[in-house]
Amino acid sequence: MPNQFNQTEHTQIAEGLKPVLAESVQLYVATQNVHWNVTGPLFQAVHALTEEQYLEMAPAIDEIAERIRTLGQKAPGTMAQYMALGAIADADENAAAEDMIRALNEGHNAIANRIRPLIAAAADVADDVTAGLLTDRLAVHEKAQWMLGAML
Ligand SMILES: [Fe+2]
Numbered sequence: 001m002p003n004q005f006n007q008t009e010h011t012q013i014a015e016g017l018k019p020v021l022a023e024s025v026q027l028y029v030a031t032q033n034v035h036w037n038v039t040g041p042l043f044q045a046v047h048a049l050t051e052e053q054y055l056e057m058a059p060a061i062d063e064i065a066e067r068i069r070t071l072g073q074k075a076p077g078t079m080a081q082y083m084a085l086g087a088i089a090d091a092d093e094n095a096a097a098e099d100m101i102r103a104l105n106e107g108h109n110a111i112a113n114r115i116r117p118l119i120a121a122a123a124d125v126a127d128d129v130t131a132g133l134l135t136d137r138l139a140v141h142e143k144a145q146w147m148l149g150a151m152l
Contacts, residue, residue, distance in 0.1 A: 007072065009125040014071035016118045017130070021064045021076060022086030023114065027107040028057045030091040034100045037093035045151060046097055053144055060137060067133055098152055105148045112141040
C-alpha cells in the first residue's frame with residue numbers, strides 16, 4: 001500500500017513541528033523550575049498552576065514527537081537538539097515570582113507564535129491531523145497566557 005502522505009509536503013510539516021517540540025520541552029522544564037523555586041505571597045497559586053501546566057504538557061510533548069514520527073521524520077530527543085531548535089530560555093530559580101510568571105508567559109507566547117502559521121501550513125497540504133493537534137496546543141498556550149497574566 002502506498003504511503004498516504006505526500007512525502008515532500010509532510011517532511012516540511014514535520015520540520016515545522018520540531019521547534020514546537022523543542023520549545024514544549026524547554027517550557028516544560030522552565031515550568032517545573034518555577035513550580036519548585038517560586039517564593040513569596042504568590043507561592044501557593046503559582047506552585048499549583050505550574051503543576052497543572054507541566055502535567056498537561058508532558059503527554060502533549062509525546063504527541064508532538066509521535067506526530068513527527070508518523071510524518072516520517074526522526075523526533076529530536078536530545079537537549080542539544082532542543083537548544084539548537086528552540087529559543088525559550090531557562091527559568092531563573094532566584095527571580096521574583098512576578099518575573100517568573102512574566103517569563104513563563106513569554107514562553108507560552110513564543111510557542112503560540114510558532115504554532116499559528118503552522119496550522120495554516122498543515123491545512124494547506126490537507127494534513128488535518130497535524131492542524132488539529134496544533135490547534136489544540138494553541139488553545140492551551142493561549143489559555144496559559146491568560147491564567148499567568150491574571151496573577152500579575
Ligand atoms: Fe510538585
